[in-house]
Amino acid sequence: DLCAGEMEEGNHSEVTEFILSGLTDRPELQVPLFVVFLLIYGITLVGNGGMILLIRIDPRLHTPMYFFLRNLSFCDLCYSSTISPKMLLNFFAERKSISYTACAVQMYLFVSFADIECLLAGVCAVGLVDSMIHTFCTFQLSFCSSNIISHFFCDIPQLLALSCSDTHINEIVMFAFIGCILVSSFVTVLLSYFYIISTILQIRSAEGQHKAFSTCTFHLTAVVIFYGIQLFIYLRPISSYSMDMDKIVSVFYTLVIPMLNPLIYSLRNTEVKDALRKVMNKL
Secondary structure (H helix, E strand, O other): OOOOOOOOOOOOOOOOOEEEEEOOOHHHHHHHHHHHHHHHHHHHHHHHHHHHHHHHHHHHOOOHHHHHHHHHHHHHHHHHHHHHHHHHHHHHOOOEEEEEHHHHHHHHHHHHHHHHHHHOOOHHHHHHHHHHHHHHHOOOOOOOOEEEEEOOOOOHHHHHHHOOOOOOOHHHHHHHHHHHHHHHHHHHHHHHHHHHHHHHHHOOHHHHHHHHHHHHHHHHHHHHHHHHHHHHHHOOOHHOOOHHHHHHHHHHHHHHHHHHHHHHHHHHOOOHHHHHHHHHHOO
């Protein structure tokens, strides 16, 4: 088998569902965490949904840059929505289960939108193919010893750690595909920022330089956090994973970054502020 090194022919998983352990099992933290992540998800929906609508209705924003921002907002909206609803429900669920099929679908959608966010619409087919390969390979494995996923959603490393099959080939596939996508896109983004900074240094006005550097710093910080966390999580051997630390780290790039992106990339932009002010005045 291409994906599972030592699976017997015709052998199927005995697991029909998984149990998501969530961020914590402490009862006193369930309500506060629910409120925090409901607020984060709400801001993500309003921020990204509003940005998509604003760019669509204002003709002044029909430019290539805002086409990029609209796609980024769409990815962030979908990216967060593959995880947040189930996560929020599980804060009050006695049994935090997810069906085998739902877990596969969640992982496929999550990897799809994560890849597309890295590569964006120009090569979105790569993200869809990559997510299909990871999902297919992962769910060819056997899960026979336990069905408890030590995470708040179905992610590749946690499922590989849970499997009782040989996951060596799966790890190679994960490192190869995710490594190529993350590293190549990260290097491309850093090169673009190098040219942006070079251009900023040519601005003669000190005030203009300060404003440009301020905006660029926020953008670059978001990029480094997004890519840095994913490189940390996915480009390590499965044996070195610390599940508790990975849960906390995953919160930032799966839930917090999609919430912050509209603020960082758009609401610091004068044209977007003017368009938003114009819409608000009409209401």
